[in-house]
Amino acid sequence: MKKIIPIVAVTLLLSSVLAGCQSGNNAPSGSDKQASISSVDQPWIATKNTTRINTSDPTEAAVIVSQTLWTAQTKNNRPSSVVLTDVSNWQIAAVSADLIHHPNNGPxxxxTKEGVPEATLAELKRLNPLGAEGNNGVQVxxxxxxxxxxxxxxxxLDLKVDRIEGDEPAAVAQAIDTYYAKASGELPKAVIVGSMDSPEYTLPAVNWIAHMPEPLLYVTKDEIPDPTVNALKERGGSATIxxxxxxxxxxxxxxxxxQEFGTVTRxxxxxxxxxxxxFATFKDASNGFGWGITTPxxxxxxxxxxxxxxxxxxAPFSHLGKHAPLIFTEKDGLPDSVMEYMMTLQPKFQDSPAEGPYNHAWLTGDINAIKESAQGEIDDMLEISPAAGGNPHSGH
Known part of the structure; x- marks a missing residue:
């Protein structure tokens, strides 16, 4: 049975705060003069332990995520380059997340089928990518x-553009694997293999590949496509799959x-x-692969x-700031298994809640995707509480 938690969260609007919160010793890039176009009146809605990206439009969400992580106020917080991919093709968009960390450090x-939306163009102007030093100064x-x-x-926009072509997902995944290896100078031995037909099971990989070098390669339920075979062969029989x-x-x-290409773990x-x-709790002690998130x-x-x-x-929420794995929830509240998992992560204090540590969650989607009551429930489940039990803030 799902537990019902009283909702006491207070929402805060963070739009202007997050856009200008980062500082540094470098002069502003000048890109801040280019205002991003957004139809979202309240891009961010926060409670004490959660922050909502307040749109269910993927193009707008990508822009708001970019604004959250790359404030572009100084050279230090501008991306090196940006991935552009078609919003209608999840398989290709998913594998392109491998470029978020390296060489791009960017969103x-x-x-769309019609071209580059105004919101995306405006965000590219605001970001004014530096150009990836390890990738010949490519900006997009x-x-x-x-x-x-x-x-x-x-x-x-006078940006230096490179292109990874192809329209077959497994082939594009292989091409990205090759592109990454060339830009980084090293081919990762470990890979994630996921279904190109079941995004709900494959998508947790996207946050990891945005964070670490391992690529995502595709299979179907009963077959390994030739491009995936070729990518695995590049590992010389010693792939960690x-x-x-x-x-x-x-x-x-x-x-x-x-198993013909290396060791396999499901x-x-x-x-x-x-x-x-x-996937969020898995950790391979032999090579450090996996989030291994089992503590507060x-x-x-x-x-x-x-x-x-x-x-x-x-996906970039796993690359900068408080690195985050993907966890699925329901529109109306937490499924029992997610509730139980979050209970294992709930921080406990001995003497004062000021001791920490603290949890946080990003929610992506408007209130039609994840209800306000669900955000409140999530906020409560993340709250620090006394190890002895009872009122978490009695006497504090």
Whole structure:
């Protein structure tokens, strides 16, 4: 039975605060003079332990996430480069998250079949990417199919553009793997293998690849596409392979075939919610792979299972700030398994709540995606409480 928690959260509007909160010794870039275009009146809504990206439009969400993490007020907080990919193709957008950390240190922003939306163009102007030193000064990487006018639109911004072409997800995943290795000078031995047909089981990988070098490669339930085979062969038989998802999305037959290319470990839960939790808690002690989040003092990124492109827009939350794995929730509140997981993370204090540590969660989606009551419940579950039990703030 789902536990009902009284809601006492107070919402705060953070838009102007977050946009200018970071300081440094470098002079402002000048890009702050370019105002971003957004139709979201309240981009951020916060409680004491949560911050909501207050839109369910993936293009707008990607812009707000970018504004949250890259304030672009100094050289220190401008991205090196930005990924642009089509908002209608989740498979290609998901694997492009591998470029968020390196070489880009930058967000994913979205294009459409019609070109580059005004919100995305305005955000590119505001960010004014520095150019990735390890990638020949590239400022924008186009990934996958693009509308014919995209490159013309980008020329007006005078940005150096590179392109990873292709329209087949497994082939684009391989191309990104190769691109990353060239830019970084090293091919990661470990890879994540996920289903290209089941985003709800594969998407937890996106936050990890935005944080660490391991790529996401694709399979179907019963087959390994040739591009994935070729990417694995590049590891010379010594790949460390992590399958994400249960046998119903990646079969045992595929698992056996993958063993030809190296060691194979399956990370899975019996349903979508437990699958994401399994990935958030997994840690391979032999190489450090995995979040291993099982104790208080962490951040989570919460979305509903039907928010596929929002999850990709929010992937940079695992790269900067309070690094966050993806956890799925429900519109009306926390599923029992997620409630139980968050209870294991709940901070406890001995003498004073000022001792810390503290938890936090990003929520991505408006109140039609995740209700206000659900945000309040999440906020309460993240709150620090006395180890002895009782009122968490009695006497404080």
């Amino acid at each position: 994913i922003l979205f294009t 990487v186009l990934v996958g199919p693009m509308a014919s006018n995209v490159e013309e639109q980008l020329k007006t 992590y399958i994400l998802g249960p046998e119903k999305v990646v079969s045992t037959a595929v698992e056996k075939q993958l 990370i899975a839960g019996k349903d979508i919610y437990e699958n994401a939790i399994a 003092g962490h951040n989570l990124s919460l979305l509903t299972i039907d928010s596929t492109m929002l999850a990709i827009a929010a």
